[in-house]
Amino acid sequence: MQYKHRLRSRIIVSFLVFGTLLSVLFASSVFYMRQRLENQLIGDWLQSENDQYLEEVRQGASEAAPISNMQGYVVSSRNFDKAPEWLKKLDTGVHDVKDPEGVTRKVAVRKEDDLWAFLMMDMTQQAEEEQMFLILLGGSVVVFSALSLALGFWSSQRVMAPVSALAQRIEQLSREKRVEELAQYFADDEVGQVAEALDDYARRLTALVERDKEFNADVSHELRTPLAVIRGATELLLTQPDLDDRVRRRLIRIERACQQSIELTQALLHLARDQKADAETGEVHSMEDIVDQVVEFHRPQLANKPVDVDVQIREPLKVRAPLAVLTVAVGNLVGNAFKYTSEGQVTIILDRKRLVVEDTGPGVGEEELPQIFSRHYRGKAAASSTGSGLGLAIVKRLCDLYGWQVTVSSKDGQGLRAELLFSVSGRQAAA
Numbered sequence: 001m002q003y004k005h006r007l008r009s010r011i012i013v014s015f016l017v018f019g020t021l022l023s024v025l026f027a028s029s030v031f032y033m034r035q036r037l038e039n040q041l042i043g044d045w046l047q048s049e050n051d052q053y054l055e056e057v058r059q060g061a062s063e064a065a066p067i068s069n070m071q072g073y074v075v076s077s078r079n080f081d082k083a084p085e086w087l088k089k090l091d092t093g094v095h096d097v098k099d100p101e102g103v104t105r106k107v108a109v110r111k112e113d114d115l116w117a118f119l120m121m122d123m124t125q126q127a128e129e130e131q132m133f134l135i136l137l138g139g140s141v142v143v144f145s146a147l148s149l150a151l152g153f154w155s156s157q158r159v160m161a162p163v164s165a166l167a168q169r170i171e172q173l174s175r176e177k178r179v180e181e182l183a184q185y186f187a188d189d190e191v192g193q194v195a196e197a198l199d200d201y202a203r204r205l206t207a208l209v210e211r212d213k214e215f216n217a218d219v220s221h222e223l224r225t226p227l228a229v230i231r232g233a234t235e236l237l238l239t240q241p242d243l244d245d246r247v248r249r250r251l252i253r254i255e256r257a258c259q260q261s262i263e264l265t266q267a268l269l270h271l272a273r274d275q276k277a278d279a280e281t282g283e284v285h286s287m288e289d290i291v292d293q294v295v296e297f298h299r300p301q302l303a304n305k306p307v308d309v310d311v312q313i314r315e316p317l318k319v320r321a322p323l324a325v326l327t328v329a330v331g332n333l334v335g336n337a338f339k340y341t342s343e344g345q346v347t348i349i350l351d352r353k354r355l356v357v358e359d360t361g362p363g364v365g366e367e368e369l370p371q372i373f374s375r376h377y378r379g380k381a382a383a384s385s386t387g388s389g390l391g392l393a394i395v396k397r398l399c400d401l402y403g404w405q406v407t408v409s410s411k412d413g414q415g416l417r418a419e420l421l422f423s424v425s426g427r428q429a430a431a
Contacts, residue, residue: 012156019149020141020144107120337418
C-alpha cells in the first residue's frame with residue numbers, strides 16, 4: 001500500500017499542510033503590517049521633519065541641523081539647477097531611493113516656488129534589521145511546521161490506534177482461520193460500531209458458507225447412490241450378448257455420462273469438505289491415462305465436425321490428487337475445446353509441469369477474459385450453446401484448493417488457449 005494512501009499519513013500531511021500554511025499566513029501578515037506601519041510612521045515623521053526644516057530656513061536660520069543620521073538640502077529658486085540630479089527628479093512626498101553611492105535612503109521632498117527642501121534618512125540599518133526580521137519569521141515558520149508535523153504524528157497515532165488494533169485482529173483471525181467476536185475488544189465508539197458490524201457480517205457469512213457446504217455435501221452424498229444404481233444397471237445391460245449395436249452405443253453413452261456425474265459429484269464433495277489433505281496422501285495418477293480417457297469420453301461432442309485432435313505427450317506427468325478431481329479439471333478444459341471448435345484442430349500438450357489445451361474455435365474477446373472463471377458467466381461464443389457456465393468456475397475452485405494455477409488466453413476469432421500448471425510443492429510426483 002502506498003504511504004500517501006494510508007489514513008494515518010493523510011492525517012499527518014493534513015496537520016503539516018495546515019500548520020505550515022497558518023504559519024506562513026501569520027508571518028506574512030506580521031511582515032506586511034510591520035512594513036506598512038514602519039513606512040507610514042517613518043514617512044510621516046520624515047515629512048514633518050522636512051517641513052520643520054524648511055520653516056527654520058525660511059525664518060532665517062543660517063544652518064538647520066538635521067538629526068544625526070539624516071542629511072538635508074535646501075535649494076532656493078535661483079539655485080534649482082545646482083541640486084543633485086538624483087534628487088531633482090523626485091516630486092513632493094516620501095520616496096525610497098538609492099543614492100549614487102548605492103546607499104538606500106528614504107527621502108522626504110518638499111518643492112515650493114521659492115524653495116526646495118530635501119531631507120534624507122539612511123535606511124541601511126533598517127534594511128539589515130528587516131533582513132534579520134525575515135530570517136526570524138522564516139525560522140518561526142519552520143519551527144511551527146515541525147511542531148505541526150510532530151502534532152500530526154502524535155494525533156494520528158492516537159486517532160488510528162483503535163483502527164490499527166482492529167485491522168491487526170482481523171489479520172490475525174484471517175491468518176489463524178478462526179472466528180472470534182471483535183466488538184468485545186473495543187469501546188462503544190465508531191470503531192466499536194465497525195467491529196460490531198463486522199461481527200454481524202461474519203456471523204451471517206459463516207452461516208451462509210456452512211449452509212452452502214452442508215448442502216453441497218448432502219447433495220453430493222445423496223447422488224452417489226442413484227448414480228451407482230444407474231451405473232450398475234447399465235453395466236449389467238451391456239453384458240447382454242444379443243444387444244443391438246444402436247442400443248449398445250446408447251448404453252455406453254449413458255455409462256459415460258454416469259461416470260462423469262460420479263466424478264463431478266466426488267469433486268464437489270471435496271470442495272464442500274475442503275479436503276486438501278488428499279493432495280498430500282492421495283494416490284499418484286498418470287496424466288497421460290487421464291487425458292486419453294477424457295478425450296475418448298468427450299469425442300462424441302465432435303460428431304461429424306471436421307476437427308482433428310492432436311495429443312502431444314512431451315514428458316510424462318504424474319500428479320498426487322484424487323482421480324475425480326483431476327478428471328473433472330481436465331475434462332472441463334477438453335470438453336469446452338471440443339464443444340466450441342466447429343472446424344480446425346484441438347491440440348492437447350502434456351509436459352513435466354503442465355497441461356495445455358489449444359483450439360481453433362471462436363475464442364473470446366480480451367474484455368471477457370477477466371470474467372471467464374466467474375460462476376454462470378457465458379461468453380458471446382457460448383450464447384447459442386447449452387451449458388450453465390459453471391465448468392471453468394469449478395476448475396478454478398479446484399485449482400485454488402490444490403494449489404494449482406489455471407490461465408486462459410485468447411484473441412477474438414483466433415481460438416482459446418487454456419493452461420493448467422500443477423504445483424510442485426509436495427503435491428506433484430515426478431514421473
